[in-house]
Amino acid sequence: xxxxxxxxxxxxxxxxxxxxxxxxxxxxxxxxxxxxxxxxxxxxxxxxxxxxxxxxxxxxxxxxxxxxxxxxxxxxxxxxxxxxxxxxxxxxxxxxxxxxxxxxxxxxxxxxxxxxxxxxxxxxxxxxxxxxxxxxxxxxxxxxxxxxxxxxxxxxxxxxxxxxxxxxxxxxxxxxxxxxxxxxxxxxxxxxxxxxxxxxxxxxxxxxxxxxxxxxxxxxxxxxxxxxxxxxxxxxxxxxxxxxxxxxxxxxxxxxxxxxxxxxxxxxxxxxxxxxxxxxxxxxxxxxxxxxxxxxxxxxxxxxxxxxxxxxxxxxxxxxxxxxxxxx
Amino acid sequence: xxxxxxxxxxxxxxxxxxxxxxxxxxxxxxxxxxxxxxxxxxxxxxxxxxxxxxxxxxxxxxxxxxxxxxxxxxxxxxxxxxxxxxxxxxxxxxxxxxxxxxxxxxxxxxxxxxxxxxxxxxxxxxxxxxxxxxxxxxxxxxxxxxxxxxxxxxxxxxxxxxxxxxxxxxxxxxxxxxxxxxxxxxxxxxxxxxxxxxxxxxxxxxxxxxxxxxxxxxxxxxxxxxxxxxxxxxxxxxxxxxxxxxxxxxxxxxxxxxxxxxxxxxxxxxxxxxxxxxxxxxxxxxxxxxxxxxxxxxxxxxxxxxxxxxxxxxxxxxxxxxxxxxxx
DNA sequence: AGCTGGAGATAAACCGGTTTAGCTAGGTTC
DNA sequence: GAACCTAGCTAAACCGGTTTATCTCCAGCT
Numbered sequence: 001x002x003x004x005x006x007x008x009x010x011x012x013x014x015x016x017x018x019x020x021x022x023x024x025x026x027x028x029x030x031x032x033x034x035x036x037x038x039x040x041x042x043x044x045x046x047x048x049x050x051x052x053x054x055x056x057x058x059x060x061x062x063x064x065x066x067x068x069x070x071x072x073x074x075x076x077x078x079x080x081x082x083x084x085x086x087x088x089x090x091x092x093x094x095x096x097x098x099x100x101x102x103x104x105x106x107x108x109x110x111x112x113x114x115x116x117x118x119x120x121x122x123x124x125x126x127x128x129x130x131x132x133x134x135x136x137x138x139x140x141x142x143x144x145x146x147x148x149x150x151x152x153x154x155x156x157x158x159x160x161x162x163x164x165x166x167x168x169x170x171x172x173x174x175x176x177x178x179x180x181x182x183x184x185x186x187x188x189x190x191x192x193x194x195x196x197x198x199x200x201x202x203x204x205x206x207x208x209x210x211x212x213x214x215x216x217x218x219x220x221x222x223x224x225x226x227x228x229x230x231x232x233x234x235x236x237x238x239x240x241x242x243x244x245x246x247x248x249x250x251x252x253x254x255x256x257x258x259x260x261x262x263x264x265x266x267x268x269x270x271x272x273x274x275x276x277x278x279x280x281x282x283x284x285x286x287x288x289x290x291x292x293x294x295x296x297x298x299x300x301x302x303x304x305x306x307x308x309x310x311x312x313x314x315x316x317x318x319x320x321x322x323x324x325x326x327x328x
Numbered sequence: 329x330x331x332x333x334x335x336x337x338x339x340x341x342x343x344x345x346x347x348x349x350x351x352x353x354x355x356x357x358x359x360x361x362x363x364x365x366x367x368x369x370x371x372x373x374x375x376x377x378x379x380x381x382x383x384x385x386x387x388x389x390x391x392x393x394x395x396x397x398x399x400x401x402x403x404x405x406x407x408x409x410x411x412x413x414x415x416x417x418x419x420x421x422x423x424x425x426x427x428x429x430x431x432x433x434x435x436x437x438x439x440x441x442x443x444x445x446x447x448x449x450x451x452x453x454x455x456x457x458x459x460x461x462x463x464x465x466x467x468x469x470x471x472x473x474x475x476x477x478x479x480x481x482x483x484x485x486x487x488x489x490x491x492x493x494x495x496x497x498x499x500x501x502x503x504x505x506x507x508x509x510x511x512x513x514x515x516x517x518x519x520x521x522x523x524x525x526x527x528x529x530x531x532x533x534x535x536x537x538x539x540x541x542x543x544x545x546x547x548x549x550x551x552x553x554x555x556x557x558x559x560x561x562x563x564x565x566x567x568x569x570x571x572x573x574x575x576x577x578x579x580x581x582x583x584x585x586x587x588x589x590x591x592x593x594x595x596x597x598x599x600x601x602x603x604x605x606x607x608x609x610x611x612x613x614x615x616x617x618x619x620x621x622x623x624x625x626x627x628x629x630x631x632x633x634x635x636x637x638x639x640x641x642x643x644x645x646x647x648x649x650x651x652x653x654x655x656x
Numbered sequence: 657a658g659c660t661g662g663a664g665a666t667a668a669a670c671c672g673g674t675t676t677a678g679c680t681a682g683g684t685t686c
Numbered sequence: 687g688a689a690c691c692t693a694g695c696t697a698a699a700c701c702g703g704t705t706t707a708t709c710t711c712c713a714g715c716t
Contacts, residue, residue, distance in 0.1 A: 005672055016697070017674090017696090050671090051444065052673090053673040056378075056700095056701050057673055057675080057700070059673080079406065086425035092444075093423045094422055245602065247602075270569050333703080334702060334703060335702075343665075346704080349704060359663080378702055384671050384701090658715105660714085664710090667707090668705100675699085677697090680695085682692090
């Protein structure tokens with residue numbers, strides 16, 4: 001048995017294709033009795049509209065897109081984000097990994113030209129990111145995820161990293177820490193820049209070392225800091241993997257945590273909870289964040305004017321890796 | 329400037345739509361000179377065929393699908409898998425998360441009927457999984473990922489879990505362990521059943537406790553085992569999170585690792601490497617596994633007859649969490 | 657010279673929808 | 687009773703490709 005098309009419904013209910021289309025989409029132009037008849041025939045046949053055909057005639061594509069330019073960044077973050085997005089989306093998510101930003105932009109152009117997606121999520125925003133301008137030029141509905149601040153006429157869902165950073169620093173200073181350092185993520189990412197700025201504002205004398213989210217670079221950065229002239233008494237890491245690597249380096253150098261060194265991780269995870277000592281971490285519900293982004297995109301697709309939505313600020317979960325400074 | 333269509337090329341090169349189609353697809357029916365002219369016009373205009381339109385007229389959809397029925401299972405595994413798949417795929421991946429298997433099956437039917445995908449990956453195979461029969465019935469090209477054994481006429485990419493389990497048990501028995509237990513993943517999953525069987529064959533007296541990959545259930549299972557009448561001297565966990573939770577429970581109960589209890593995790597991860605003590609783990613290249621699955625699906629799409637491909641067997645990486653049994 | 661065959665191209669149908677122009681019947685209005 | 691609406695519907699065009707039936711040449715053969 002073939003899948004029923006709009007033509008089959010038209011035949012069986014004795015009306016034209018056009019009338020069926022109007023009836024099924026709840027648009028005026030057919031009488032209530034006809035509409036009812038068409039709907040019941042459609043239901044009886046188990047009719048499902050073809051989103052492919054719809055997309056071709058200019059209507060919805062019934063899919064939204066997400067492009068990841070490698071490197072992916074923090075693994076667990078994206079997976080939870082995508083899970084959260086999906087949970088809220090009634091349509092499919094077209095996912096593609098590309099090599100660089102140029103390919104990503106090219107892909108948006110193609111997808112949009114082909115009506116393959118109705119909208120896209122923009123992640124991993126860079127400093128001076130070209131993508132915002134592109135989607136605006138195309139008129140491609142989009143939501144910027146995690147890029148604090150306003151981006152042209154594009155909707156944005158973000159968390160207040162600056163406030164979160166401030167809460168971390170307050171936690172540490174209240175414990176007597178004065179020499180606080182930061183091991184940052186990729187400098188090209190916008191949120192790294194924002195966190196850098198917030199950190200500098202809160203700790204004018206603080207040292208920032210750039211890394212790339214990997215354990216090896218996290219370990220190297222930690223070594224650099226602890227072997228320096230004025231080693232910090234507390235380090236804030238931009239993700240969990242680097243923070244855990246930092247714990248390892250400290251142990252290796254005979255620096256006890258938290259007595260001699262306090263450690264804070266950005267983004268909580270099983271890793272933070274299960275390691276010894278458990279890490280104080282900035283926790284957020286990434287899945288809920290994705291869901292919020294999905295709702296934002298749906299709103300834009302429904303015609304709402306793009307607005308910026310602030311997600312809940314990551315909250316500091318104090319665990320055993322932070323304690324009073326011994327050198328205050 | 330609008331995106332050029334096949335019609336624009338036809339106009340500018342002075343031939344018909346049909347001839348352009350033949351020329352662009354390298355099919356016979358046009359002369360070499362015409363073909364060349366059409367190709368150069370297409371290149372000059374920056375022509376990109378619309379996969380939406382192609383899909384409608386029955387050709388390739390230029391996308392493959394992956395449906396995840398919640399619960400997702402081991403997070404990191406899927407993310408790396410998808411990354412590996414994407415790296416090898418020249419097309420987009422349609423990803424959708426659904427609530428249960430029935431929805432998943434319904435989605436395959438729709439996608440296929442609409443020519444929305446050219447093929448699908450089947451993951452998380454269940455014992456007596458209905459999906460294999462469905463894709464066979466539909467004639468929807470598919471690749472089963474991680475379901476050991478042969479599945480009807482559907483291609484399969486799998487790793488030899490039985491052999492891997494044997495290597496784990498051999499490692500432990502060579503260290504003098506006789507009372508070995510297993511904390512298993514979801515019993516409904518096929519690979520859980522396969523590992524169970526392999527474990528039973530290798531350790532006839534071994535106890536198996538079912539869990540669900542979460543740290544809480546992993547901890548509970550460990551507690552149950554260690555507080556039992558004949559506590560094991562070694563435990564094999566079905567994922568990293570449960571193994572790490574097991575370490576925590578052991579510490580809590582005053583059972584030292586590895587002196588009194590050896591621990592092995594299935595699937596290596598930063599978590600295994602960074603915890604104290606570092607966990608002996610079954611390591612595999614999940615990303616490469618995904619790439620292999622992608623190649624398998626591409627082969628099926630290209631018309632190859634579906635075959636079973638064996639991935640490299642997970643290899644045991646011995647670390648500090650396993651040691652000689654103190655009770656041998 | 658007439659017939660056949662094949663290469664090269666075109667026009668048109670088709671995929672499954674949406675959308676627009678146009679038609680018909682019935683009811684108002686003056 | 688002619689003119690005018692409007693609701694309700696149909697026919698047809700359209701989206702951007704693929705595919706098939708058909709048509710035109712021209713070369714080759716007898």
